Amino acid sequence: MTGFLVRRLGQSGIVVLGVTIITFVLTRLLPGGVARAILGPRASPIEIADFNHTNGLDLPGWQQYFYYLGQLAHGNLGFSYRLNESVGGLLQDHLPKTIILLGISTLVALAIAVPLGMMQAVRRNRLEDYFFTSLSFALYSMPPFWLALILIVFFSANLNVLPPVGPQGAISTYLDPAQISALVLPVAALALVTIALFSRYMRSSMLDNLVQDYVRTARAKGVSTTGVLYRHVLRNALIPIVTLLGLSLPGIFSGALITEAIFNYPGMGLLFWDSAQTRDYPVLLGVTVVVAVATVVGNLLADVFYAVVDPRVRVAA
């Protein structure tokens, strides 16, 4: 198991390094000069030259990359000349907000989708199964922006019971009641779609497992229906959900651009989008590295959790 982890970590490092090279090259291929774009129409040639020198933009590309890599090794992700803040500071501000939004919505989705999928599997082809299957299809096929707008129209504009924007201001205020209520709609917009996805996987996985021999054996040994479901079937049925969770980890770090834009929620998705629009290279690189690390770690964690929930993986490792 240890050897497996070491190998995977080594591979992960190479992947992250590759991502930095590709992103660095791609950002330099974007059209237009950075200095003029940042400084605007009033900028004098002196100011432009000064800007390029201060930010190392007058160096050859490869030197800029190695300088960046050196800084990265020291934990310095760079400085955003457009947003006037270190990339580390920006991530410190935006990342927790995205983790809160995506994390809560994922947990809510899991808390509902797992029992829902189980219930549908156990009561398959009955009225409640048909009802929730239809609802899941409806929610999953809805574009997220449309679902978000429907929620805003209904709960904010018509009923006026929830704010149309997510929590605003410093994250230290997020525990205020007003801020918590502001989180309801964005979390709901994300969770509803995820519930639909997870519950379908859960139902399908449960159905696969319910007809397995070990279930028949357990029942023959006199294990109760509840015991079979919760102690045997659930554990095996969760394997595809673990895969999904592992794959969704990068999303938790990279943000949900559309939902963030609609609910005016300053998370990682918007930060990345704005940076791409304004050629804010340091932020683009910083966010990409963080998301790359999250992707690699997500896959690693998924592998580890396989071992936890499925003893066969442990034995093989």
Added chain:
Amino acid sequence: MRIPGLRILAALGFVAIAVAACGNNPSTQQKLSGGTATFAEAPNAKPNYIFPLTSGGFFSVANLSQFQFFMYRPLYWFGQDGKVQLNSSLSLASDPVYTDGGKTVTMKLKGWKWSDGQPITSRDVEFWMNLLKANVAHWAAYAPGEFPDNVTAMSFPDSQTIVFTLDKAYGSLFFTFNELSQITPLPQHVWDKTSDSQAVGDYDRDATQAAAIYKYLDGQSKSIGTYDNNPLWQVVSGPWKLKSMTTDGHVAMVPNKGYSGPVKPTLAEFDEQPYTTDTAEFNVIHSGGVDYGYIPVQDVDQRNSLTKYTFTPWIGWQITYFQINFANATNGALYKQLYMRQAMQHLVDQTSYIKNLFKGFAYPDYGPVPIKPANNFADAFEQSNPYPFDVSAATKLLKDNGWTVNAGGVSTCTNPGTGAGQCGAQIASGQKASFKLEYASGTVVVAQEMQALKTDWSKAGLEVNLSEAPFDTVISDAFGGSTAADMDNWGGGWIFAPDYYPTGDEIFSTGAGSNGGAYSNATNDANTVATTTSNDVAALHTYEDFLAKDLPVIWIPVNDSQLSLVKKTLHGWDPQDALLQFYPENWYFTSS
């Protein structure tokens, strides 16, 4: 005969009228003290730089007019009653006095105080000037030869008096509106140091040390999350102090209790809220969640349904145009021909664009001086529309100058040469009237306007190949000599601030830093110089009339800067300032 019922009815009617009248008149409503007013920032226009000596990357309305000015007041304040004029009441100094034929200017401070109780003195102005002179490369408003280069000597006879000796005689209008307007006294007794641990001294009087001070203060400005607890930023001259700020643009301000100005804040707090899109902001407006916001132009038809708000367009002090590149290898020769520029301008249907695209919330632009808000800088000729929309006139201009016009297609030069009736210098036979115009993406109405222009120009066979790019790319191409396009519309034209006197010396003079199209005309250069040296506004009229005729750019309508929506319970905000500043110290709530 007495009719008691009728009398009661009449009395009730009277009371009802009186109550209704009170409801509509803020002077009779109960004025509330305190409260928090919220202001919606424009999409992706959030403040992020606090130090008033601001470089190009941060030189914006969001940073200056709608953030720094609340805390750090310029020596001379411009904007009064919605007009572009010197506001003596809000200025830190009395009106400047020009002597020696305009070569010397004397300013006397009013004796106002910093928020820590220390007086604002001439030393604070000297501190600003020393920092500026040592760091001009970092100052966005710097143009070589102009302020502060044109101040050859400074003296400070006492703690309240500043005397500048200038390199030549200047007109008071130009020098006050465009040069003295750029001075912001800084708290020398707090900021004159090069590190946190260093004691305050007179370091700014040495140029090397002044550069180090700039580096220190600029560095302190590079951490937005620390603004609210950094002692440097706690000493202010304006009516507001920063309470808190986040990197995503949330700003909370509280009153500076030591403010010396004529109007003290009565609100307990005012907040600026950032919005990612105008749609997100409009959602909040629907739920009444912001006091001073805006309605996107595409939603403006809904304004009457927002009964909690007053709708008021906010007009800015600006001109709008798209730049044509006179130095372009392919089409520069065409742009250099006045008849061609005249034909192009004749094909811009400003009236139609304003009515159909901007839904009436725009006004025409015919020259280099803003015509709104009403002012005496824009004269009758400029406002007379020298080149009205006229396809026949455009066609005739082209035909009279050697072109075979192909309406709906591409016109071609068929009579090359430099004589009368010929296409003009460096225009070969067979050259096509085909142009590339790049415009800023992200604003629906700008895209619609450019499509309409393409259609209108084609009526005289002027082909326009449109391309869309992010604002930054258009700016970069327009001023960086890119050949991606030979016309550039970044969607914003030019805002005259903090150079409020619209002389255009930065945008249309030969070699000017922001003359990206490389327009050059000796008459215009002479006219421009005259606007800077004359005390008579007639010099400005001469300048603008010439450019209205000579067309250094193609003029297009100026859209209203913002379609404001203000809660009916919020008062004191009207009229809106043409320089896009606002005055929350004047605001107050009423109960209804």
